[in-house]
Amino acid sequence: MPRAIFVNLPVADVAKATAFYEAIGFEKNPTFSNEQASAMVWSDSIYVMLLEHAFYRTFTNKQIIEARTHSGALLALSFDSRAEVDAITQAALAAGGKEMHDPEDLGFMYSRAFDDLDGHGWGPFTMDMAAAAEAHAQPAEA
Structure with missing residues (x-):
């Protein structure tokens, strides 16, 4: 496997x-x-x-978190385009999910975020890896 x-x-x-x-x-x-x-x-x-x-x-002896008020994990899914990121987010909202925050555009990466019906957080994103490497190679501004 x-x-x-x-x-x-x-x-x-x-x-x-x-x-x-x-x-x-x-x-x-x-x-x-x-x-x-x-x-x-x-x-x-x-x-x-x-x-x-x-x-x-x-599967566990631990207490199950209330994901609507507590965060235990943020799950990210990669996509090839901004349109795909927007499409899954819009589908999630139409199916009863909640947008966690406004879209983020860092130039090399575009992301959205939504909660499912139980409050589990998902962050679809698309990233230009070459542009990301270049952005992180440049010295930080003072």
């Missing part, structure tokens, strides 16, 4: 969370989904597991 990441997120309502993630471009893998969990596929190596709270608790 190639290296992959499986992000496990606690959600209040698996069906509603699944619909949200499908609306922003994830695909549900029915083989690993049931009423307790949905396996959402972003790419061949990125998966988001939406786990009902009781099921999530079987």
Whole structure:
């Protein structure tokens, strides 16, 4: 199996969370989904597991954070263009997500940020790696 990441997120309502993630471009893998969990596929190596709270608790003894008021992680997805960053953000907002802050344009990088239905933060972005390297190679202004 190639290296992959499986992000496990606690959600209040698996069906509603699944619909949200499908609306922003994830695909549900029915083989690993049931009423307790949905396996959402972003790419061949990125998966988001939406786990009902009781099921999530079987994986940890720690208290589940209230992601609407506490931050435990900020998850970023890269895109090839500003239009794609804007499109996923608009899809998230249309599906009930909340924009976290205004778009950020650093010249070499453009990003947006939104919370899903449960408050988990996502930051879609696009970056020109050559321009980023050049920007970071220049001495900082005093």
